Amino acid sequence: MTNSLTNTARLLGAGLRALLVLTLVTGVLYPLVVTGVAQGLFHDKANGSEIRSDGKVVGSSRIGQAYDLPLKKGQKTPEPDLKWFQGRPRNGLGGNTANTRYHLLVSGATNRAADNAELVQWVKAAKAAVIKDNSVPGHPVRPSDVPADAVTSSGSGLDPDISRDYADLQVHRVAQKNGLPVSRVRKLVEEHTQGRTLGFIGEPRVNVLKLNIALKELLAKS
Amino acid sequence: MSPVLAGVLQMLALIAALALAYRPLGDYMARVYSSDKHLRVEKWIYKGIGANPDTEMRWHAYLRAVLAFSAVGVLFLYLLQRLQGVLPGSLGFASIDPDQAFNTAASFVTNTNWQSYAGEQAMGHVVQTAGLAVQNFVSAAVGMAVAMALVRGFARSRTGELGNFWADLVRGTVRVLLPVAVVAAVVLVACGALQNFSGIHEVGQFMGGSQQWNGGAVASTEAIKELGTNGGGIFNANSAHPFENPTPFTNLFEIFLILVIPFSLTRTFGVLVGSVKQGYAILATMAVIWIGFVALMMWTEFAHRGPAPEIAGGAMEGKEVRFGVGASSLFAASTTLTSTGAVDSFHSSFTGLGGGITMLGMMLGEIAPGGVGSGLYGILIMAVIAVFIAGLMVGRTPEYLGKKIGTRQIKLAALYILVTPALVLGFTAVSMALPTPPHSILNTAAGSVDHSGAHGFSEILYAYTSGANNNGSAFAGLGADTPWFNTTIGLAMLLGRFLPMVFVLALAGSLAEQKPVPATAGTLRTEKPLFTGLLAGAILIITGLTYFPALALGPLAEGMAA
Structure with a gap:
């Protein structure tokens, strides 16, 4: 023993x-x-691949941000600032609950199932909002024009990219809100579209932060 | 190019890369585990351990060393988390509660990496790199060591000796995992993964205000997390987080890292048992199942059936734009057919059938190609079962690789395949029957008051499937940070890892003692395509019979309704 x-x-x-x-x-x-x-x-x-605009660091080129108007009194959810290109919904993103001295973004997905009633509501509401926000006189957006990434939350909640389709959809609105010619904004989107790596890896995409920084520079020049 | 074609091309590129690595890596590992020379650094390590690496161990000595090393690992990791609040270099993060610390310690030592915490707000640098990431290496090395012991059981005769655990552990870590991980980590940083020991970093934002993110040894953890089929991310979003998996290329590279050792180990096996063709037959079984699962996953995700994806016009919920549906499907099938559990997209939001495919992949026992080491010994157990079934059909004593599969061998193999189903179905049934655990379910059926519904049941079934099979991925809506789930999933992980190892090593010992039986005209040719078919059939039928009722209540019900 x-x-x-x-x-x-x-x-x-x-x-x-x-x-x-x-x-x-x-x-x-x-x-x-x-x-x-x-x-x-x-x-x-x-x-962290920091990125600058007007000499100031404005985030990481890899981390998606919100482009919202400041909260008005009594508002719980901010409204999007339609002057700028908008990223994907981010319903899965959380704040930190464990070490609250920080204001960390806790990455995450919604984890809602394909048949979840709340998710169905979110998608419907997002679709309606995308159609309403992006329909400009003479250029209505049809429901079938709205790509899936525009109305769904990503896996990380921090997706820096949108699809080319979603960027194109926003061109008329962004041009109108900023008083720019549509062709100029479209050219900007084209310049910021990244194709598939080696032609087949991943999906074509547009980095929203880089695109908005370029848009801001364009506005400052004109 | 259509997204479907791009998805298929990514799969083909992956197959080509794995094929290129197969022989050199497989042969290299065979040399590593059969060499009688020690590197200088290894000699220092053996001196530190105080073990003689040339002592041969019989199966119970080998097992005792595995268990002792793992027990110390659990205890060390538990204490490290419990003491985090007073340790330096922890970003000021608090200590982890006892139930969660137990769960996490069990999780990382068993190569599972189930996480009931959100990484960025819970674990500081010390726990992350000196605790969790160390187990990413050594738990994988333990898996390979046990696999090598079983291979030696087949290769050796008239001895009970299976090698030396300490030598296998150290060699797997130093000669296999470490060099590949260093290169892989640098590649990941070059593509944009984070790698620093900064504190919480605050930067401005485009619209004003500021945001905070964690520093961390992300790339170095990411590399071994995939290579060792571990899966525990620094960030809550795991490999969907842009700092862990920044580009479409890193995504494909990470899938390659997940698959490369498990597939190549079949070559190592072939070389060590003296017939590379035997290795090809096992490889072919793994590859057929993997390709089939990837194809099914792409089909269901591109078809995007289900209320939410149909309204959205695509199954993009929980998926990143840079990966899209194709690459996310490829990752999901690969991570659940191995014991990885890293995710680049969130399985809970996949289509009903897609979620079912991730579960079925784990339920196969993670053998196509499976975890590092555990995949090889898992499929060899199934090969023993397959030759036994073939033997029953023709009425002669089965043999495999020149060893008789007698009563003792088949009992051990049968016990092996009973462990995980018993854990999965038992714990799932109890959790559903008890009043409180179902309150953790996120996706309840519309209007239900008792938390029922197909997807809700799937969340709990997935949790125990993932735990007992040492996968680590989740239908992450489940609020798993409760004492019940932390404790029971912790137990499922420990029993699901170490009980099978007991049976594998006992089997290895009994095989090594035998004298070889010469092959005759009546011997089943286990290096032929016929055997590959028989093995794949045995795997699918046994898993199907075991889990069909549970799958019918969860993902099949959800998928069929869509």
């Missing part, structure tokens, strides 16, 4: 030592080496 106890203790000791040594290798050296290489070679990317 004592013999098997000592054996067990010896084995657990070996296990602990193995864990500590391997922690040193994979939990300390490995991340430090990778961080060293990353900070040396890819400093901007390793620190």
Whole structure:
């Protein structure tokens, strides 16, 4: 009995030592080496791909933002600022509940099922809003024009991109609200469309933050 | 180019890349696990452990070492989380509650990486890198070690010796996982993944105001999280988060990392048992199932049946624009056919049938190609069952790779395949029957007062399927951070990992003791396509019979109604 106890203790000791040594290798050296290489070679990317407008950092090119008007009195949900291109709905995004000294964006999806009644409501409301917001005189938006990404929340809630279709849909509205020619805004969207990598990997997309920064520059010039 | 064609081309590109890596990586791993030389760094590590890497272990000694190492791992990780509040380098994050700390410790040591916490608001740098990410390496190395012990059981004769656990553990970590992870992590950073040890970072926004995001060793964690088929993300959104998976290329690269070791291990197996053709037969079974599941997933997601996706005009809820439906389907099928559980899109919002495919992938026992190591030993157990069934048909004692499959062997294999279904169906039934656990369900049927509904049931079925099979993905609407779910899913993960390992190592020991039986005209040719068909059939039929009633209540009911 004592013999098997000592054996067990010896084995657990070996296990602990193995864990500590391997922690040193994979939990300390490995991340430090990778961080060293990353900070040396890819400093901007390793620190969040920050992007500037008018000399100020206005976010990360990889993280989607909201382009809303300031909350009015009594309003619970802000209205979109239709002057700017709008990103996808972000119903799955949360605030932090555990370490509330910070105001972190807690990434996430809605996790609503395909037959969830609330999701059906959200999609219907989003579709109606997209149609209403983007229909300008002489250019009505039909329900079949609205692409799926315009009315659904992404997996992260931080999707930086919209589809080319959704960007195109917003061109008339953005042109009208900013007093720009439609062709100029359309050209801007074209310039900011990224195709599939090597022609087949992923999906074509438009980065909304980069597009709005370019739009702002265009407005400042004209 | 249509999105469907782009999806198919991405699958073909992935197959080509995996085919290129198959021989070199498989042969390399065979050399790693059969070499009698030790690297200098390994000698230092053995000195630190105080173990002689050349001592041969019989199966119970091997098992005791596996269990001791894993038990220490659970305890260490539990304490690290409980002490987070007073540890430096934790961003000031609080300690984790006992039930959640137990769940998370069990989860990462068992290669599951089920997360009942939201990463960015719960875990600081120390727990993340020195605790969780370490288990990403070593839990994968433990899986490979057990697989190698079973392979040695087939390859060796008239001995009970299965190798040395400490040597297998260290070699898997140092020679296989670490070098690939370093390269992969740098590739991910070059494409835009985060990698720093900054605190909470505050930047301005386009419309004014500011936003905060976490710093972290994201790329280095991401690399091993996929390569070791672990799956636990730094961020709540896992590989859907742009800082973990920034571009369409990184997405395909991460799927490659998930699949490359499990597929290549069939080559290692073939080399070590002295017939690469035996490895090809196993590979073919894995590949046929994987391709079939990817095709089915793309079909149902592109068809987007169901009320919400039909109104939206596409199954984009929970999916990122840069990946789209095709690449998200590819990721979802691959992560659930392995023990990974990382997600680039949220399975709960897939079509009813798509969600069912993710569950069925796990229910197969994660063997196509399965987790790192666990996929290989899982499918070899099924191969034993398949030759047994074939033996029954022709009425002769079955044999596999020159070893007799007798009563003891078939008992151990049968016990292996009973463990996870018992855990999954048992815990699901109890959770549905008890009054409180169903309150955690998010997707209740419209107007129901008792939290019923097909998708709600699926959330709980998915949770235990994922836990017991050591996957880690979720129908994440389920509010799983309750003492009930933290405890029972924690138990399901531990029992679902280590009980099967007991049976695998016992089987390995019994095989290694046998003397080889010479192949005769009556021997089933297990390197032929006929056997691949038999094996795939056995896997699908056994899983189907076990889980069909449960699947019919959940995803099939949801999918058929759409």
